[in-house]
Amino acid sequence: MREGFCCDSSNLHACCHKEFNGSMHRSSDYKLEDPSCNPESPLKVTFEEITSAAYKIKSGIVNTPCTRSHMSNLTGMDIYLKKDFLQNTGSFKERGARYAMLMLSPERRQKGVIAASLGNHAQAVCYHGHLLGIPVTVVMPIIAPIMKIQKCKEYKANVIMDGKDMAEARKIAIKMAKDRGYTYINGYDHPQIIAGQGTIALEIMEQVQDIDAIVVPTGGGGLLAGVAVAVKNLHPDIKIIGVESERCASFSMAMESEKPVATPIEGTLADGLAVPMVGYNAWETAKSLVDKMVVVKEEWIAVAILRMVELEKCVVEGAGAVGLAAILAGQLNEFKGKRVVLILSGGNIDTTILGRCLERGLAADGRLVKFKVTVSDRPGGISELCKVIGSIGVSIKDVIHERAWVTSDVFSVEVKVVCETRDYAHSLELRDLLLARYKKVKFDDIPENMAAAPTVEP
Secondary structure, three states: OOOOOOOOHHHHHHHHHOOOOOOOOOHHHOOOOOOOOOOOOOOOOOHHHHHHHHHHHOOOOOOOOEEEOOOHHHHOOEEEEEEHHHOOOOEOHHHHHHHHHHOOOHHHHHHOEEEEOOOHHHHHHHHHHHHHOOOEEEEEOOOOOHHHHHHHHHOOOEEEEOOOOHHHHHHHHHHHHHHHOOEEOOOOOOHHHHHHHOHHHHHHHHHOOOOOEEEEEOOOOHHHHHHHHHHHHHOOOOEEEEEEEOOOOHHHHHHHHOOOOOOOOOOOOOHHHOOOOOOHHHHHHHOOOOOEEEEEOHHHHHHHHHHHHHHHOOOOOHHHHHHHHHHHOOOOHHHOOOEEEEEEOEOOOOHHHHHHHHHHHHHHOOOEEEEEEEEEOOOOHHHHHHHHHHOOOOEEEEEEEEOOOOOOOOOEEEEEEEEEOOOHHHHHHHHHHHHHHOOOEEEEOOOHHHOOOOOOOO
8 A cells, every 4th residue: 555545544533633723714724624635745546445445345335237328329329327326325425435434443433423515425424324333423504405414314413504505514524523533534535535436436347348438427526536546547448537517617627727726616406516626635646547527518417317317217416417418418429339337426316406407408408498479369369379389289388478568569468388399399390380370489598409419209
């Protein structure tokens, strides 16, 4: 094992007793916030550490299937899906969490661990802490989903709701680790977390032969780093592709700046990837091993979630869908005719958010359309419109009509309609039909660039 990598977390925890000065809410007070993630001396995780993790965690981790996708023929690629959302807590985060806790000394186990997380890492730490008899405290920001908070409580963890965002929750957790003797476990940059996440690549390479590329959802970079090390050591010719949302492209920004940099984060469907700065250890480990980074638009993530539900019967969160989103958007066309593995990293999506994602996916796919049309306000005017729409098999979802704001004449009414169509071509057929029958028709955002996206056969 390489010198400088602390396999025993008690060594890392000893660093926690360095003095922190002043209030915990001022970022300038924490030049070295996490002793396992030192920007001045980052640690590069090795292949040997990943194989060690694989041996140690295998009794407590699900060896998830990696099956050929039904979308292979539609996309022109031989796609395989690594379904790590089938872990007990619904995400790959269990791999690193279990390994990090297994490597604690007896003294550290007794004192307990602490983590800061919006959901998946928190659930993984709570679940495996419960299995291993290790006391767990998690600090979750007030914006954390209620479902994920409740899951952590079910695993008998001490759940603290504090901090307006992850940055504040993280500082609170680190301060508590120092004050109470807990071991702080970073969700994406702790060396043992990275090593644990890399075990997913070892499983993939056992399950699928002759792989050309592995597509990895990327946030803080821990999964990307672990996968890159494992793959490049065994099969250097396999391409490693990282995928981010355009609203949280922190790894791409790091590549442009040649170092981790603070990146503005906006609301995204891939909330599990919304990390404002790549981890220092993850960056040091992965920077020379990644072949390509792809940044996808939000509408393609919504379409990918929809495709997963319709064609694969898989419910995945936005972070787990970004790999497919990149393919649907045409950003990985160089792999047409080749074998590509997509890591479906998580399935913990709130049911309310899932509903919104499916509707947004339908809209982005050109299958949920909205338009305004001015029709006669005489008896039968709106009825005639409905007959025209129904004549080509379009389903009306909502109708609203307005009289007061129609300036053309008092015998007209503006009707706002939301319709569901079979596919993009069906939406265009509806548009052409209405334009031929009515003088004033305005469609909102029929996405012409979606025409090439693989769709469900009617």
